[in-house]
Amino acid sequence: xxxxxxxxxxxxxxxxxxxxxxILKHKNLQAxxxxxxxxxxxxxxxxxxxxxxxxxxxxxxxxxxxxxxVKKSYPEIKIVMITAHDTTADKTKAYKEGVDHFIxxxxxxxxxxxxxxxxxx
Numbered sequence: 001x002x003x004x005x006x007x008x009x010x011x012x013x014x015x016x017x018x019x020x021x022x023i024l025k026h027k028n029l030q031a032x033x034x035x036x037x038x039x040x041x042x043x044x045x046x047x048x049x050x051x052x053x054x055x056x057x058x059x060x061x062x063x064x065x066x067x068x069x070v071k072k073s074y075p076e077i078k079i080v081m082i083t084a085h086d087t088t089a090d091k092t093k094a095y096k097e098g099v100d101h102f103i104x105x106x107x108x109x110x111x112x113x114x115x116x117x118x119x120x121x
Contacts, residue, residue: 004028004029004030005028005029005030005049005050005051005120006029006030006031006032006047006048006049006050006051007024007029007030007031007032007049007050007051007052007053008031008032008033008034008040008043008044008049008051008052008053009021009024009031009032009033009034009052009053010033010034010035010036010037010039010040010052010053010054010055010058010063010066011033011035011053011054011055011058011082012035012036012055012057012058012059013055016055016082016105017033017035020033020053020082020112021033023109023112023113024112024116026109027113027116029050029051029116032047032049035058035059036058036059036060037058037060037061037063037066038060040052040054040066044070044073044074048074048076048077049077050076050077050078050120051077051078051079051080051116051119051120052070052077052078052079052080053080053082054066054067054079054080054081054082054099055081055082055083056081056083056085056090056094057083057084057085063081063083064081064090064093064094064097064099065097067079067081067094067097067098067099068097068098071097071098078100078101078119078120079098079099079100079101080099080100080101080102080103080115080119081094081099081101081102081103082103082104082105082107083102083103083104083105084104084105084106086102086104086105090102100119101115101118101119103115
């Protein structure tokens with residue numbers, strides 16, 4: 001039996017995390033979520049996901065500033081930034097830092113599916 005791919009959701013909005021978890025489950029991904037960058041760091045020490053869905057505005061900092069750290073330590077992890085602050089400047093900075101995909105909130109199931117297809121297949 002094939003292991004499920006793992007996803008880590010880093011978002012301080014519970015409703016977003018629940019919705020995204022449900023969408024990922026339909027694509028056979030095992031999702032875990034945390035609400036801060038510090039919690040994400042702890043999870044990465046225990047368990048390395050295939051993909052991280054990262055909010056930008058978190059209680060302990062900006063997700064965009066966490067991208068480089070993740071990519072340096074875990075270059076194989078794909079990072080999708082999901083943020084309500086969907087500006088050209090935010091996108092440019094996220095891609096400059098090494099994000100693999102950028103999605104504005106609110107998002108649809110189809111947008112998440114397309115991102116997964118592009119990044120994991």
